[in-house]
Each structure stands twice: as C-alpha cells, then as structure tokens.
Amino acid sequence: MRRRRRGRGRGFWRTASRVPEARTWLRARVTVAALSLSPRRGVHQKKEPILKSLPKNARARAIAFICTCLVPLAAWAGDDAERIRAVVDAAVLPLMSRYDVPGMAVAVTVDGRPYLFNYGLASRESKAPVDEKTIFEIGSLSKTFTATLAAYAQETGKLSLDDHPGKYVPSLRGHAIDKASLLHLATYTAGGLPLQFPDEVEGNDATLAYFRHWKADAAPGTEREYSNASLGLFGYVTAIALKDDFAHAIETGIFPAFGMGHSYIHVPEGAMPDYAWGYVAAKPHRVSPGPFDEETYGVKTTASDLLRFVQANMDPSGLAAPMQRAVAATHVGYFRSGVLVQGLGWEQYAWPVSRELLLGGNSAEAIFDANPAQRLVPPVTSGARLFDKTGSTGGFGAYVAFVPSRRIGVVLLANRNYPIPARVEAGFSILDRLAGNAH
Secondary structure, three states: EEOOOOOOOHHHHHHHHHHHHHHHOOOOOOOOOOOOOOOOOOOOOOOOOOOOOOOHHHHHHHHHEEEEEEEEOOOOOOOOOHHHHHHHHHHHHHHHHOOOOOEEEEEEEEEOOEEEEEEEEEOOOOOOOOOOEEEEOHHHHHHHHHHHHHHHHOOOOOOOOOHHHHHOOOHOOHHHHHHHHHHHHOOOOOOOOOOOHHHHHHHHHHHHHHHHHHHOOOOOOEOOOOOOOHHHHHHHHHHHHHHHHHHHHHHHHHHHHOOOOOOOOOOOOOHHHHHOOOEOEEEEEOOOOOOOOHHOOOOEEHHHHHHHHHHHHHHHOOOOOOHHHHHHHHHOOOEEEEOOOOOOOEEEOOOOHHHHHHHHHHHHHHHHHEEEEEEEEEEEOOOOEEEEEEEEEOEEEEEEEEEHHOOOOOOOOEEEEOOHHHHHHHHHHHHHHHHHHOO
C-alpha cells in the first residue's frame, strides 16, 4: 500500500502541473551538430538553420506531423542528420508550443554518432538563442553524477555501500537514520525520508540536526520514497569519505573524466553569458541554494556535455578502469518498486518497454508516494535495459533516457519546468523511432 506524503516542502516539482498553455507564436532555431565520438575531444559542429519562424501553433504541429510521416521505417542512410532531425522536431516542437517553452537543447546518439538540435531562446530578455554552449540546470539528473562519484569512491576503496552514515558522520550514530545503509540512502529505501526538507531547515548544522531527530516510517529496504534528503546525505557522506568538498570532487574528478568541459556546480563568471535563464510563468528564474543542493540538483551543463556522459554510460571503454567499474556499478538494479527497478542514480526498465510502463515509473505516484520495495537477490546486472532520469528546478526541466544494447540515447534540456509526462512522452517517441532504425 502506498503512503502519500502530506508535506512536500520547497518542491521544485510544484510548478510541473502549472505551466501555462502557449498563447504566442514560437520561434525555433535548429542546429545539427556532428560531435566527436571521443568524450575527450573537442566539439565539431556543422550548423544547418531551419524553421526560422513558426507564425502559428497549428503550423508548428502540422510541420511536426509531416516530418514524422517523411521518416521511413528503414535503416539510417547517408542523410541520417535530416531524418533524425525530423524525428526530434516531431517530438519537440509541439510540446514547446503547448507549454510555452522558451528554449530547448536536444542531443541524440545513434550507433555512437552524436547529434545536437537547438531550439528557441536561452533568454527572452536578451533574445540570445540556444546554441551548443548554452548551459542548463538539470535538477535531479544531478543525482546520477552523485551516484557515479559514490560508485567511484567504492571502487577505489574509500567507502562501501554496506556502511552506515554514522561511520562518516559521528553525530548520527545511535539515531534512526543510522539503521539505514548507504545503499538504502542511494536507493531511497531508508524508511521514509521526504522528497524535500522542511522549509525551516537551512544550513549544515540544521540539516544534520534534522537527521538526528528524524523518525522512520518503515524498516530500511521495505519502501521506496523518492527523496532529496536521502540522496543528499548519500552525497554528503561520499565527500567525507573522499576527504574532499563535494562540488570540488565533481568538478575536478567526475566532469573531466567524462570530457565535460562546460559543466559546473558553481558556474564561473566567465561562463555566465552562456547560462540560460529558466522561466516560471513569464519571469526569469535560476535555482536557489538549499540543503544538499549541490548533491541533489546542483549540476549545470550543456546538452553536448550531458550526451558525452550518456555515451560513456553506454560504452565506458574510453574511461580509466576505476571509472569504468564505477559506471557499471551505477547500472546495478537493487530494488524493484512498482514498474521500475532502482539502481544508483538511474531508474531502469527491461527493454523493450511500453510507453505506459515508462510513464508509470515517472508518475506522480512514483515521485511523491511511498511505495513497497523488494530487494532483488541477486541484483540486476545484465540484460537489455532502458535507463532514465528526470530532473527539475523552478525554471528548468530535463530528461535523459538511453538503451545501451541498442546504442541509442536522448537528452532533453529545457528552460521551463514543463510536465514530466510530456518529457517522457517526447523522449520515448524519439527512442522508439530510433530503435526501429538503429543498426
């Protein structure tokens, strides 16, 4: 039986169902980029602007429909970029119009070949277009980087998922939270930690005090309740185990390992012109600090950088051996909860998966409710699987999904926190179409 959380605190999800319908025309700029196969090489792009303006929503939808019809169900040929662009346009242009999304960057990988498509504006005030350098907030997709850092710490002998938080934070010893293992924290199965911290929790001391006074609703490992508090403590402990500052560990350890040269926890002054503005209704917005914000929703990145991370998750052979093992560790499925299997950072589903199943795993019930969880013994370590993760901040919405066995993946970044089902629908539509054409 599910338990609905009564209080959601300062949730970034709250705007997801309140984004207004589009009432103005949409301008779209699309750029196709042929990116290097190596995550350590530079980005080489050939720009091909299309669809300079779309005067009416009906025209946008009609063009998207026509583009879909023009894509044959056959293997990608020499005009891959144009065919993939038609698939992406068909999925993206209608949702941008419907939800008044100012700008989007979409990155796709097919058979190891990356493509980048840019739409709309990074800032409505300055009229700066989205381009290959545009930086987006990715919200809870940041958790996949936290999980990778923790997996790397485990592979290098700095911590074990079987450890308990009190080993690294002595003030938590003897409290209810210390009955949970690091694996429980990483998979949201500690026993009822909430999605967001209460509004009154501010600062490190208050955050740790919150954990000391926390009372479990269930035994560790019996319920999954998606939680920033849970994953945040996991990341906090990881940094302590590494004897490093969390942001420093990500920015100097994880990002360089994956060739992510335009990704940040703290965007430096020199990169601020490339930092998109998110939008809440018509107002520009960027993320605000909060408890364990760096660990749970702190990453800002470009579509091309995030695609490099996805590509390395599908084929980590170009990474150093410890990082290869860390990536593999994040793909292990430890708990089944409803239709999804929870790993470290990533949720996963047996492939092929239906649209309905994927929407169920990303539903409001999966995000906001406590749902029964079953430990998988042995854990899932193989088989054709789709991995995905959503992410939101007040003004941004993100989604990533990839299928290593089919060598396909998609990154959707937007400067509007539009509804999660719309992201999943778009991502699934793109992957489903690519799956029918991938070699």
